[in-house]
Amino acid sequence: MTHVEVLTEDRALHSKGSKLALDACRDKLLACVHCGLCLEACPTYTHTGDENDSPRGRIYLMRAVKERRLAPTARAFARHIDRCLGCRACERACPAGVEYGQLLEAARADLLPIKGSRNMRERLLRFALDHIWPNPKRLHLVFALLRRARDAKISGALSSLLLRLRLEEAAFPLLLLQASAPNMKRENPIISVTAQGQATERVLLFLGCVTEGLFARINRATARVLSLNGYEVRIPRAQVCCGALHAHAGDVSGAKRLARWNIEAFSEDEAAPIITNAGGCGAMLLSYAHLFAEDPAWAERARRFSQRVRDISQQLVQRDLRRGAPLNTGPVTYDASCHLLYGQKAEREPLRMLEAIPELKLVPLEGSERCCGGAGIYNLLEPELSQSILREKLAHIGRTEARILATGNPGCHMQIAAGAIMLGMKLEVYHPVELLDLSYERAGFYAIKAQDRRH
Ligand code: SF4
Ligand code: SF4
Secondary structure, eight states, X not given: OOHHHHHHTTGGGOOXXXXXXXXXXXXXXXXXXXXOTTGGGXXXXXXXXXXXXXXXXXXXXXXXXXXXXXXXTOHHHHHHHHTOOOOOHHHXXXXXXXXXXXXXXXXXXXXXXXXXXXXXXXXXXHHIXXXXXXXXXXXXXXXXXXXHHHHTTHHHHHHHHHHHTTOHHXXXXXXXHHTTSOSOOOSSOOEEXXXXXXXXXXXEEOOOHHHHHHOHHHHHHHHHHHHHTTEEEEOOTTOOOOSHHHHHTTOHHHHHHHXXXXXXXXXXXXXXXXXXXXXXXXXXXXXXXXXXXXOTTTHXXXXXXXXXXXXXXXXXXXXXXXXXXXXXXXXXXXXXXXIIIIISXXXXXXXHHHHTSTTOOEEOOTTTTSOOSOTTTHHHHSHHHHHHHHHHHHHHHHHHTOSEEEOSOHHHHHHXXXXXXHHTOOOEEEOHHHHHHHHHHHTTOEEEOOOOOOO
């Protein structure tokens, strides 16, 4: 589809009087000078070759909607905004400093009223965002059921059956669940930290709903590694989901509601850094300052909150990181979570965490900085393009000959591990902090103690 076609489509549906979120983005839209330097960084553009699937093309569409030359109900607008991964690789490539992530959020907010009735997937997503995610008890129950299905191998058996029937698209959500299972059972599964020194700084740990629901082992490893490196770790009990799913779906008011709860929950010690171990959550928590920038009642609190947010790797490398024992794993490779890299700007820090494991053979991954196609629930909403992007990632991983991949976000973890299961690749996926934790365990820094570590 050419731009001329896009810009003339669907004018009849357009209402000149309606207020749009994009109306507030005039300067951000005009910042784009259409140079095209972002195009090759954009996975959707390089996969489809369609200018409308590029950052520049999407900005054209947003501008056309803002200037009332295209209705927000136009199919082209929804299609190409939906197909954006929200990975923000274009932001780093852009010499003009275009804040694409914020533009995308506004475009999705303008699509939200239209989306509710589009199809069953959209309706299910809406229901989950409105009735499950904001309610910790319901969310806890949903994750408990998912873990039960995973650990009883129900999801594994069903996905194998569907794969045998060549129904990959139907099998993939089950593979994602299966991919969240631990790679191994430790011989001594119950551990406490015994070798920590005097805690000299307090940190507050953000658990994340998916991480705590399906990867609680990563949160426990994060707490142990922080303790061992001299931090007192506290976990505010009233914390909730970061709101990333809502924000990415265009539900800004839902995201703000969760953000307010988190700002309150983490106000118990306003000097303590807020530590995350999930790139998606971390980038969202950092964006609270932007989310409330125009709200006099919350702007200052949100700004101070966002200033305290750090990825576990960013916190740990501020001091001499304690070294563990060798893991003798063979080659390990690292894939950067887009939101960790482009949102939280953690590029070298996760690698430095891995370098604290003696003798670890870290092999570079071509395209490590490119999205894996997971992108929150993009893999469920846009399966075709997501799979195409994932297969390219898996091909690069295969060429490294590494059997272990480290990545710092649960969505990327599940996407890559599920793809590996689907293609029959021998690959285990870990969070970098899990590997460091294991290295500390091998070094004898932990002791067995009764405590539940099932997921
Ligand atoms: S966020 Fe990612 S997918 Fe979307 S336009 Fe930017 S580079 Fe492309
Ligand atoms: S690099 Fe920046 S200024 Fe150039 S087209 Fe892309 S978004 Fe626009």
